[in-house]
Amino acid sequence: MQAILPVQTRRPIKGWLLFFLVLFLPTHSTAADTKPRMLGPDIPYSVIKDTHSRLTVEQAAQALESTPATETTTLSQGYVPDTFWLKFELPPALFDGQARWLELGPNFIDDIRLYYRPKGSTQSWTLKQTGDLRLGQSDIDYRNPVFIVPPPEHQNGYEAIIRVQSSSTTILQATLWQPDKFLNHATATTSFWSFYFGLVTISSILAIILAVVLGGRLLWSVAAFSVTYVFVASIQGYINWLMPSLGVPLQHYLTSALTLTSYVLLLWLCVETVDMKRHLPWAYRITMTIGAITLLLMVLIPLDLYGLAVKIQALFYLPTSLIFIGSVFYVWHLDRYRPSTLLLGLSPLTCITGSLLGLFSAFGWIPFKTEIYVIWQYALLVNMLLVMSIAVYRVREKKLEELEKHQLASELKAERDASFHQRQFMGMVSHEFRTPLAVISGSLENLRYLESDNQDRTPRYNKIQRATDRLVQLTDNCLADARLAADNLYLDPQPANLFEVIESAAALVELTDTHKLILSTEGQPSDQFPDSQCTAIIDTALMRIAFSNVIDNAVKHSAGGTIQVDCSRRDGRIAVSICDQGPGIDEENAEQIFERYRRGTHSNRGAGLGLYVARQIARAHEGDLKLLSSSSEGSCFAFFL
Numbered sequence: 001m002q003a004i005l006p007v008q009t010r011r012p013i014k015g016w017l018l019f020f021l022v023l024f025l026p027t028h029s030t031a032a033d034t035k036p037r038m039l040g041p042d043i044p045y046s047v048i049k050d051t052h053s054r055l056t057v058e059q060a061a062q063a064l065e066s067t068p069a070t071e072t073t074t075l076s077q078g079y080v081p082d083t084f085w086l087k088f089e090l091p092p093a094l095f096d097g098q099a100r101w102l103e104l105g106p107n108f109i110d111d112i113r114l115y116y117r118p119k120g121s122t123q124s125w126t127l128k129q130t131g132d133l134r135l136g137q138s139d140i141d142y143r144n145p146v147f148i149v150p151p152p153e154h155q156n157g158y159e160a161i162i163r164v165q166s167s168s169t170t171i172l173q174a175t176l177w178q179p180d181k182f183l184n185h186a187t188a189t190t191s192f193w194s195f196y197f198g199l200v201t202i203s204s205i206l207a208i209i210l211a212v213v214l215g216g217r218l219l220w221s222v223a224a225f226s227v228t229y230v231f232v233a234s235i236q237g238y239i240n241w242l243m244p245s246l247g248v249p250l251q252h253y254l255t256s257a258l259t260l261t262s263y264v265l266l267l268w269l270c271v272e273t274v275d276m277k278r279h280l281p282w283a284y285r286i287t288m289t290i291g292a293i294t295l296l297l298m299v300l301i302p303l304d305l306y307g308l309a310v311k312i313q314a315l316f317y318l319p320t321s322l323i324f325i326g327s328v329f330y331v332w333h334l335d336r337y338r339p340s341t342l343l344l345g346l347s348p349l350t351c352i353t354g355s356l357l358g359l360f361s362a363f364g365w366i367p368f369k370t371e372i373y374v375i376w377q378y379a380l381l382v383n384m385l386l387v388m389s390i391a392v393y394r395v396r397e398k399k400l401e402e403l404e405k406h407q408l409a410s411e412l413k414a415e416r417d418a419s420f421h422q423r424q425f426m427g428m429v430s431h432e433f434r435t436p437l438a439v440i441s442g443s444l445e446n447l448r449y450l451e452s453d454n455q456d457r458t459p460r461y462n463k464i465q466r467a468t469d470r471l472v473q474l475t476d477n478c479l480a481d482a483r484l485a486a487d488n489l490y491l492d493p494q495p496a497n498l499f500e501v502i503e504s505a506a507a508l509v510e511l512t513d514t515h516k517l518i519l520s521t522e523g524q525p526s527d528q529f530p531d532s533q534c535t536a537i538i539d540t541a542l543m544r545i546a547f548s549n550v551i552d553n554a555v556k557h558s559a560g561g562t563i564q565v566d567c568s569r570r571d572g573r574i575a576v577s578i579c580d581q582g583p584g585i586d587e588e589n590a591e592q593i594f595e596r597y598r599r600g601t602h603s604n605r606g607a608g609l610g611l612y613v614a615r616q617i618a619r620a621h622e623g624d625l626k627l628l629s630s631s632s633e634g635s636c637f638a639f640f641l
Contacts, residue, residue, distance in 0.1 A: 102146065105172075105237075112164055218273065225380075536641050
């Protein structure tokens with residue numbers, strides 16, 4: 001390898017002089033050189049590839065002599081290990097008798113060497129060297145390497161050669177500036193990037209605070225995504241410019257590591273914006289696995305295999321991006337085309353599109369355009385602010401939902417407590433009613449016996465008896481309701497003949513003269529079958545209440561006729577049907593009548609507790625009570641035990 005020629009030493013112009021020079025530097029120039037000249041679009045060049053990086057500048061100059069200067073685009077070769085030599089001319093017309101400042105970049109190129117000498121001369125080349133690994137050596141104190149090229153002393157101008165070599169993508173931008181125009185440009189761009197990084201610093205701090213306070217994977221992904229702005233600062237050359245005293249190529253390693261990390265963080269942000277873990281768990285697993293593999297690729301950077309790492313990462317990133325694009329529209333469909341869902345998904349999608357264009361440009365698949373990288377860096381900021389805003393909005397909605405659930409739970413608990421205390425009160429009152437009702441009933445029996453010869457008072461005694469029996473039945477229902485609602489309900493199941501229980505239940509009801517109770521088994525008179533045919537293991541006291549409630553309804557809601565009680569076996573269970581000849585029950589009330597304190601439309605009597613208690617008793621026996629049929633000719637209820 002040829003030894004590097006001594007670098008011409010110049011005292012760099014410090015950043016604090018920029019403002020002074022903008023104000024006082026003369027600005028006379030011709031119309032032909034009022035805008036900067038770019039290598040490629042404005043200054044054509046020739047290029048050769050040095051595969052083994054063995055050529056000297058003289059050898060490269062000789063090889064370039066036979067290569068025409070026909071290249072008119074920015075050099076962009078992708079991730080290749082080769083060294084490239086470019087040759088071009090700087091005629092005197094570009095200088096107008098004044099020095100020009102040559103800005104080189106981008107900042108992540110490892111090694112850039114500029115050679116120039118008067119055209120056609122054989123004197124030694126003037127060498128200026130910069131690059132990411134050389135901490136951006138420059139004549140001007142600026143984030144990009146800037147070299148001062150004096151006006152040529154000969155009419156032929158300069159011939160110039162640039163040697164470019166990089167472990168990253170090989171791209172070269174070279175812009176020839178008038179000093180005053182460059183200072184205006186540098187002041188404007190520095191102001192913009194100062195505003196940019198100030199804004200992203202505030203938004204990053206806010207994202208971290210929100211993630212800590214509100215929590216949630218989406219906000220944490222937004223907070224982690226803030227690392228991407230360090231990547232932007234590295235690409236823009238701010239790391240070496242602001243921290244030159246470190247003495248190590250920190251910017252070089254940050255750019256390499258954060259290239260891989262930024263794509264992983266972007267993918268994480270993408271999967272969280274559409275809640276991929278909940279909606280598409282298989283896609284979530286694939287994406288996160290690819291992200292983990294991409295992070296592992298960073299071990300290739302110290303092995304000088306960064307180009308290979310980026311190629312592998314790109315191989316994974318392309319299909320993963322397609323998965324995310326499909327996920328956005330799928331989740332949007334699941335969310336019933338909610339605008340905020342689409343907006344939340346399209347925001348990182350814009351970053352993915354920009355990153356893909358940047359990736360294609362870095363690989364040399366599409367022409368290099370500075371605007372691609374600028375738009376991508378704008379999109380990062382807009383995406384972060386937008387996602388953070390929508391995330392906060394969604395977290396707020398979630399918190400409100402949780403608050404509503406908490407309030408609802410509190411209200412339900414209060415209602416349960418009130419219902420519990422109500423049942424306790426009803427049970428206590430009903431229990432206390434039993435003693436005076438027993439006294440009334442006993443006294444009534446004594447009066448009947450003592451005045452058995454007084455037929456005038458018998459109707460009154462019967463009326464008192466019916467009222468007493470009604471109170472007893474209501475008391476039994478209240479006690480049964482309180483017992484059934486208790487957490488520690490205890491049943492006393494014993495084998496019992498259901499007909500005997502039904503007859504005792506009917507005795508509680510006291511059928512009128514216009515009603516007739518008929519008991520049957522499988523549709524045949526019950527006395528033709530043995531007692532075991534209609535025997536079940538039940539809590540007799542509770543089932544007596546259940547049967548009496550249904551029979552009582554049949555009596556109350558029919559003017560007369562037959563009350564048919566039939567016992568049969570259906571699907572291995574005993575079914576006891578009770579059918580009347582009343583007006584029937586409307587279809588819309590078929591289930592409501594089994595609710596507590598609900599009555600049918602044809603009823604204006606009772607507390608609406610009988611059928612509810614009867615069904616709960618049946619279900620306590622692992623059975624049920626159902627309305628089998630109902631019409632204008634009567635209704636039919638059935639216990640399944």
